[in-house]
Amino acid sequence: MENELFKDRGHANEAAYFRQQDAKLLETLRERAPLDQIAAALGEKLQVEHPDLLERVRKLGLTVDTAPALFLTPLVQVAWVDGSVSNQEFEAVLRLAQQRGIEPDSAVAGQLVAWLQQRPSDAVFDAGLEVIKYGFAVLPEGEREDRIKKVVEACHEVASASGGGLAKVLGLGSGVSAIEASMLDTINGTLRGPAA
8 A cells, every 4th residue: 555655656746747847848939949948958858758769869969069950950851852952942041040049150050051061861850850749749739830830831941942943933833842842741741740
């Protein structure tokens, strides 16, 4: 009987701790905090609740300083989808990163530049989407939907950065190729899919 009491108390303490981690991440997301602060709050949550994902991130060579770049991997993935990154796509990714608080001389910006110069492995893209999805899972449905929409819009901005040429100027196309549109659909579907 006493053993059961301690076991129940342990489960209650554990549940309270998980709720506390969720609340901390939720507050950080709602404050529209810089990506490094979001990454720190999410890292604490992952350390307890999803250590295997955190270990995958570490094995990818990311550090505390470069981990926030994971939140921008969908942009990099769209830039690489056709096999190369154009100057316009390169600039679009870095501009969008700056809009999200990434300083041009930061370790995160350096990581993005490295990924834009040499395509990262699919494992980086997969981990990035999984981390984003996991972070968004603490948000209420409406807020989560809004965040996903903003990620997809940013990806669309990268996709249309160098495409379309004359057709885009004349209003005859969006500037997004079929392969880019397919990648946008994949990213959107992955982020909206069931949580891991």
